[in-house]
Amino acid sequence: MSEPKIPPVCGIVMPISTLDGCTEAHWADVLEILTESIEQAGFEGNLVSNADDVGIIQKRIIQNLYDNPVVVCDVSGKNPNVMFELGLRLAFDKPTIIVKDDRTTYSFDTSPIEHLEYPRDLRFSRIVDFKKKLAEKIRATHEKATADSNYTTFLKHFGEFTVAKLDKKEVSGQEFILEELRSLRMTMRRMERNQREREPEPKPSTGSVDICLGDVSESTARAMLKRLTIHPDVLRAEISEREPDHRHLLVIPSDPSTCEQIEVMIHNMLNNLSPEDKIRTRRVLKKSTL
DSSP states (O other): OOOOOOOOEEEEEOOOSOBTTBOHHHHHHHHHHHHHHHHHTTOEEEETTOOSSOOOHHHHHHHHHHHOSEEEEEOGGGOHHHHHHHHHHHHHTOOEEEEEETTSOOOTTTTTSOEEEEOTTOOHHHHHHHHHHHHHHHHHHHHHHHHOTTOOSSGGGGSOOOOOOOOOOOOOHHHHHHHHHHHHHHHHHHHHHHHHHHSOOOOOSSEEEEEEEETOOHHHHHHHHHHHHTOTTEEEEEEEEEETTEEEEEEEESSGGGHHHHHHHHHHHHHTSOGGGOOOOEEEEEEOOO
16 A cells, blocks of 8 residues: 655745734634645645754744745735745745735835735635635646746846755764754753743842852753752742853842852852862842832
8 A cells, every 4th residue: 555645845935923904813814825725736835934843943944945846925014024035035046936915015126026916805706716826826836847947936037146055964863963952952942031031020028149150061050050949048049141151140038138148158159169160250249129
C-alpha cells in the first residue's frame, strides 16, 4: 500500500493583527479563504512564520520565503512587515501571487505585477469567484515555473540581476542538536523576559537589594538564586539580565530590616566563588518606602 502523497507547500504572507479598520477576526477569515483556495489547487497552505521546528522567527520566515514553491501575499492595508516580506520573496525571484482587497490601492513598485482582488466585506458570491481564480492562478504559476527555467515573477523583467540566494550546508547530527538547543534557549529566554514584563513588580514594604553580578556564569548565578529562594528571610529573589552577560540579583526580604544582612550574605557568596568566576562586583542598596 503506497503512502499518500504529501502536497507541496504554498506559503502565505498576510496581516494577522488589527490593521486599517480590520480586526484580527477579519484577517482570520481571510486566512481561511486563502487556505481553502490553496488546498483546491492541490497545495498545503502555511503562514511563512510557521514551522515545525523551534528557532528564531525572522530566520524561519526568510527560510520559508526562500524555500516555498509558491507564495501568496495579501498586501491589503499595506502592512510594513508584509511589504518587507514581499520584497524579500521578489528578490529571490520565486513564484509569487499577490492579492489585495478592493479598498487597498496599488503600490507603485509592485503595480506591474497582476493583483487578484477580493471584496473587503468578504461578500460570499464574490469570494466564491475569487477563490476559484486564486486556485487556478496557483496551479498555473507553479506549472509554468516548474516547466520554464527562465520563469520570473518580477525581477528579470527589468534587466539582468543576480538573484539573491541562501547558502545551505550540511552539518553533523551533533552540530544540529547544539544549534536547536541554542535556538530553544533563546526562545525560552524571550518568553521569560516577556512574562516578567507582563507581571507587575511586587512592592516591598520598605526596601530591596539589587546587586550587580557582572559577567558571573549563568550556572553560578542560578546556584546563588537557589540558595536565596529557600532562605527564611527572603520573600522573593530573581535574576535580571540587563544585557548579554550582565546580570543583576534582585532580592526582596520578608523583613525589610534584614536588607543589610542579606547583602552581606550575598557578598560572602561572591567572595567564595571559584577563581574562574571571580568578578568585580558593584553593590547597590535600594531603599524605598510605600
